Amino acid sequence: REYIIGRLKTLGLKPADKEGTYTHPMSFKYGVDIIKGKNELIITGKDGKETKFELGKDFNPMAFSVNNTVESEVVFAGYGLGVAGKAGVGYDSYAGLNCTNKMVLVFRYVPEEVKPERRRQLMRSAALQRKATLARKHGAKGVIIVAGPNSDNAGKLIPVNYIRRSASSGVVAISGNHKVADALLAAAGKGNLKKIQTALDKENPHALFGFELPGVKIRVTSALKQVQRHDKNIIAILPPGVKTDNPEYVMIGAHYDHLGYNDGSINPKGGNPGRIHNGADDNGSGTVTLLELAAWLAAEREKHPEKFKRGIIFCWWTGEELGLIGSAQYAKNPLIPFKQVSAYVNLDMVGRLKNNRLIVQGLGTSTIWKKLIEKRNVAAGFSLKLENAPPRNTDNGSIDPKGVPSLAIFTGLHKDYHKPTDDPATLNYEGMERIAQFTGRLLLDLAGDTIRPDYIKVKRGTAPARGNMSAYTGVIPDYSAEVDGLQITDVSAGGPAAKAGIKGGDIVIEFDGKTIKNIYDYTAVLGAIKAGKETKITILRAKKKVELEITPTRRK
Incomplete structure (x- = not known):
């Protein structure tokens, strides 16, 4: 963290927080101690x-x-x-x-x-x-x-x-x-x-x-005592290059945490307990690519301030490996309101470019993406794999539900994923440089436009089945919430939950007559109910009970 902040100070980027620390503090439950x-x-x-x-x-x-x-x-x-x-x-x-x-x-x-x-x-x-x-x-x-x-x-x-x-x-x-x-x-x-x-x-x-x-x-x-851990996201700003009373920003992020030595408790992501996990690709590659982009964009703004009608927010997220908790807590308490954020780009595992294949996810979140990506790929020359849905298992899962058009850039999984062998010697540095150039030009396009991109909530009704659950409701759980019930961060557009009137922020407390205390209660009920049958669901909304009817569909 100190290295990243030191580089940001050298580059002249501004801290997003009022205290000038470049940090966004957060806390989270991290197991228990025996009394x-x-x-x-x-x-x-x-x-x-x-x-x-x-x-x-x-x-x-x-x-x-x-x-x-x-x-x-x-x-x-x-x-x-x-x-x-x-x-x-x-x-x-x-x-x-x-x-x-x-x-x-x-x-x-x-x-x-x-x-x-x-x-x-x-x-x-x-x-x-x-x-x-x-x-x-x-x-x-x-x-x-x-x-x-x-x-x-x-x-x-x-x-x-x-x-x-x-x-x-x-x-x-x-x-x-x-x-x-x-x-x-x-x-x-x-x-x-x-x-x-x-x-x-x-x-x-x-x-x-x-x-x-x-x-x-x-x-x-x-007799157990809850353990709270504290950590910090790193947030820096490159302000707009032109004067404006209503500044807007493009946001780009990468998580800078990994498994460390891993004491064996990070499940189900695993790893090899007791051995250092350097995480060169996951996500050292995204972390340093983001630093290079900060340096290049700061220099571009110095030479051509008129190109920066929007500013750029640089985010290094913590706690991604524990369930997106850094970005999730930022999404609940942002340093800059999301109404001022026009787009988000995420860099997670961009260090293993192979066969010139680059994966870009989230095109369906806005009509602007396809044209911009095709334009910038003329010079970049990648063999692109384009996916409409934004990923939910990286930090896009926290930002996209806030109504921000979101892309994820990714070079794919590999045999060293979450292994001690994910080391610097395995990275494709030339590929990382090309990805940085491609992403930088994309950010310049976004920063130089005055028209705000539209946002589209991508339907996720074709999500693959999990476990023995044949029924699908379309709720997106807030895994970082500490509540009695299942807190919903968002619902899939056009899904059963959306049709039932369930909204982000609601807390499910009863489903099909069963009390819901946590996500395990919820999935247990979901595994037992019949698709196509209208089912009662009770939520808390602004501390008031609301009873609704939901008709789960069958997973495809």
């Missing part, structure tokens, strides 16, 4: 004998656990899965079980001996948070998740911050080892853990998915 001396797990058998278990050795609370103490009976619910469908398709670990106000013991993952297609189907409902949320929906106060003896990571504890930025599941959520599971089963006289798992692994129709553990009591306390 020492407060977490416990004690099992009491039929004979009244207590067995205490050791934190960090026998059990761990998980980051999506609530802080609470549960004293209750225990139920075993197999793999803790809930998949809608007829026999052979559906899977209900909770069939016939009374879990109300109890702790539930479940296996991690899915049955180990099922066929690959069946495994893929069941894995869609096997996320840790989904299992905890499903237990809550069946009335449980908590869940203990154990990797069985037949599974990967058999008996190993799940790290506390394995999923660092997860929303609360609404229940006490514990990872346990085989010692905990064996003690529960033995106290209830229910036999061998491996034997029980083996019967479930084969989907033996005579094997019970779950059963009560009579006479066993458990006391579990989960």
